[in-house]
Amino acid sequence: MKKVSSVFYVTVSLVIIAVFIGAMFPELSEQVTTNINAFLSTTFGWYYMWVMTFLIIVSIFIIFSPYGKIRLGKNHERPDFSTLTWIAMLFSAGLGIGLVFYGSAEPLFHAFYDAPLSEPGTEQAFKEGLAVTYFHWGIHGWAMYGIVALALAYFQFRKDEPGLISATLKPLFGDKMNGPWGKLIDILAAFATIFGVATSLGFGAAQINGGLSHLFGIEVSFPTQFVIVLVVTVLFLISAWSGLSKGIKYLSNANMVIAVFLFIAVITVGPTLLILNMFTETFGIYLQNIVNWSFRTASLEGDNRAWLDGWTIFYWAWWIAWAPFVGMFIARVSRGRTIRQFMVGVIVVPTLIIGIWFATFGTTAGDVQRSGAIDLTQFSTEMVLFNMFDQLPISGILSLLAILLIFTFFITSADSATFVLGIQSTHGSLTPPNQVKIIWGLAQSSVALVLLYVGGLTALQNTIIAAAFPFSFVMILMVISLLKALNNEVQTAKRKK
Template identity: 40%
Template sequence: MSFTSNLTNRDGAKIKYDVHPYIFFISAGLIIFLVALTIYLGKDIKDFFGIVQTGISTYTGWFFVLTMNLILICTLLFMFSRFGDIRLGGDEAVPEFSTPAWFAMLFSAGMGIGLLFYGVAEPMFHFISSPFSTAPGSPDAARMAMDLTFLHWGLHPWSVYAIVGLSLAFFSFNKGYPLTIRSAFVPLLGDKVDGPLGYAVDISATVATLFGVATSLGVGVQQVNAGLFHVFGIPQTTNVQLILICAITLMATYSVVSGLDAGIRRLSELNISLALLLMCFVLLLGPTLFILNALVENIGIYFQNFMQLSTWNETYENTSWQDGWTVFYWGWWIGWSPFVGMFIARISKGRTIREFIAGVLLVPTLVTFVWITVFGNSALFIDMFGGGGIAKAVQENVPVSLFVLLEHFPFSSVTSVLGIIVVISFFVTSSDSGSLVIDIITANGNQDPPVPQRVFWAMLEGTVAAALLYGGGLIALQTATIASGLPFAVILLFMMYSLFKGLKDYSGPQQFYIDTDKKPKKMSVTPKPFPAKRRRHKIR
């Protein structure tokens, strides 16, 4: 079901739009209502956000931990199973993008701003405030700090992206359904995917995606403001951050209007290049030998403690440290998964399932580990052996952590400006990719939705980020992420089972269609007749 425009402007030209009436308007209405409520209540809502975050984290933290581990196990099973040889799009399909361009786009969409924000801040936070019984500032605290950071940024988040992306790519490119979240549930729901249950899935995905992206935008703009304050003395205030959100949202809108190849791909390649330049600068001019030694040791410790940390729930400590860290991260990655999953599905046609999972799960994880080690261990080295100061700065002002680190290197003004540019470029990439994905969902799977709709969602993302910052800062951003990620975590569990059923019954590419008669029709899950056979049959 979708609505297309019959309206014209003053010149008689047709005004183009293509929306699913239920998914688009309910999603947009719900989001706009929450934004209006946040703006209306203003600062008074901050305490409410704190209560909601504490409640969800306390009573459902175990569920987030369990869900993330099940998803990782399921992803690895798909990779090493007989399904790994299936090619997304059929045996004759070829990749649309080169492997380097593919990696650049999925990494920019998948991590981006978060790594820049937390790459220095998180290891230093755990270094001086560990949830385990390690002396603050000790070598054991440093090891545990890197291990916890690797846990939050390692295999678990990328497995969520992989399972969502694989589901969408398989059901779209191999089974012929529209590229939308509810299509992944045809084996479970059949024709009911085009009813209230299917619509609820897409609405949940839209809301989770928008709040997940808005959280990243809010985090990113805080870091941009911190960099501008550090370099140019521009004050760190909510008003400045709102102005930055407006300016950068306009840049993201221009990028998403330019399209996937002309805008998003080129920008992804640019920000990856700039980020690598910054990382190589820190690696070569920093404690290089310490970093290289640490990379090997960090990875070893990560896998050595993997089972214990990935299932840890603070049961016996009876503390709430996880609420602001692990549970927040798991909610953030789940909230991002419809966006990143659909985006990497859209750019991954032509790759086998084994190649897809290996590319999405293993390569970005390794790059993430390298990034965190270069920046996190450089900061740890300075605090442990070089006079310190970074940990204290992080405690006082988290967003400024990257720029405090760069102060200890030559050309700090130049590299700080480069850091600001990298943050902005990742900011824009996340926003334009998220806008495109949300528009595809609300346009019933149309992979090239009309430009006005892209503009609408890009603007709404910026508005949500601004409203959350105005209404409660980082606490509001974290609460929105966890609250929107919780219902989608349940959806992910059913999605994995649906994908297994679809792969088990797969016998080759099929063609499907969407009815487009005069009145809006439902998405058909009936195969379109092939030329040799003039009949239809239901999928069992």
């Protein structure tokens, strides 16, 4: 434990306090998180929209600028991982459980229950429901991940700085980042990581519980979810002990294989032609409306502000809360790639895959709903997928595959998070001690359990909004610092010529 920094002790202490308060005063905790959520969503919704759109603009500029030729590492270095394994790792860390949790439920909700733009249940709402889902999971979030990861990778591998958020701000604040202010920023990043990942772990436990209940009649309850989290915690700690090149690499590839099998099965037994047509048309709707939706704030009465706060603003906050974790992980596995290759790979490839995934599961759910065979909107989010499978051939196999995929995503996300939290709390070490990773693993599982105990999925969503807000300001400073450093490098290279 000699490598451990003060970030470790302070953040662990804060997490223990948060877990204790949540466990001892669940009703008060739920009320507080609800009030914070309502205040931030209502008061700063416009701010979240601007931040996410600003990051897309910066990403496009970097891709087409001379900065794109710069390599994330020394000029002779090449990527550590194959492109396929790299994409698998991006996906497993950057999306994971949410892809299965919301795959059928979100497009269905937007189309048939609370449509943001059209009358629910209409053909137009069906199309817009898919397009809005792409909007929530596509370019905006991945541009934000890309920028944060790029800043970390550039300073770590190009400038030989430690792999810390605070190190990316040295072009702006110099050696001050080696002192208390730098520690404060790293603590903030670690705290956001804990709660961001805990939210996804909570979603995963709830959906695994839902799937087991649907298939085997196991009760949906907190004790059941406690056992699920306990089992998965043991599994991901074993994986974390084995290291990045073994545990996370193999699990990420396993995730992709299972996800591909599930995807092929659903698109085969589902409405195949409708899925292909809907993806083509709705992805076009998404691209046509991306600018308009990027600035939508529901500013007047009758604009369905509740929908915007509960979906778009929540998603933007969720992406931001995950930024320190996913950004560090993506940076760690991207050494040796050029900035242009990196940014295109991080933004374009996941957005296309996400579009195809949601088109497949969302269109299938919508087709089942339109057939009148069952009303899927009556089920909770975690149960929509399994009840949709009941209307398809080989439903049992599909449900088992989905549960297995959630399990592997669960393990990989938690495993990746323990690795990243280890980096954050050991002065940026790329090989954090196993003891540190285990403590972080237990901490994030504890937070997930407390949030489930306090108020279920509502508490999870509320906490994300609060955890993400302060880190958004750090993220803006990271962008400014990165652009300054890139410009200095390009100008220095020009003078040498």
